[in-house]
Amino acid sequence: MARQLRLxxxxxxxxxxxxDYVKPAKKAKYNPDFHTLKxxxxxxxxxxxxxxxxxxxxxKHLLIRQQHPELDIRFVFQNARAxxxxxxxxxxxxxCEDKGFLYADKGIIPKEWLAECIPTKSSASxxxxxxxxxxxPPSRKQSSGY
Numbered sequence: 455m456a457r458q459l460r461l462x463x464x465x466x467x468x469x470x471x472x473x474d475y476v477k478p479a480k481k482a483k484y485n486p487d488f489h490t491l492k493x494x495x496x497x498x499x500x501x502x503x504x505x506x507x508x509x510x511x512x513x514k515h516l517l518i519r520q521q522h523p524e525l526d527i528r529f530v531f532q533n534a535r536a537x538x539x540x541x542x543x544x545x546x547x548x549x550c551e552d553k554g555f556l557y558a559d560k561g562i563i564p565k566e567w568l569a570e571c572i573p574t575k576s577s578a579s580x581x582x583x584x585x586x587x588x589x590x591p592p593s594r595k596q597s598s599g600y
Contacts, residue, residue, distance in 0.1 A: 455488060455503050455530060458563045464571035465491040471498075473525070475518045484518055486527065490571040493526070499570060500527040501563060507531065507538065507546045516553065527555065528567065534559035 459466045466488055473484045486500040493499050504511070507529075515527065534547035534557055550557040558564050 462568035463573035465574035475521045492572045493570045505532045529557040
């Protein structure tokens, strides 16, 4: 997702913002995965990447939506057709539709979302260093010298 944002030219941060919200009888913080620094309307777009979408995550996002209705939080699922539980017929996609959240599937940020962002002057420089994959050690064939 970071690569998609970078290639689109959107200026963004990774887990930079902390959003206060109150769990019943407990104050908590939500740390969104990505946010664009500016949408064309001047607000931020928060993009949450999800493999599993657990009950706690769904409850948290309902509380955040209730307490911060002005925030634009969207989900990018690995598999939006996954069921919310083994015993439910509701998928991640259906839950989002029922609750009014925008979502995307297969780990791909929709071009329409990226088009909402104000491009940066340099699309190759994110505002915070991103997690990187560790480099692979050379294979035995490569290191043998043959």
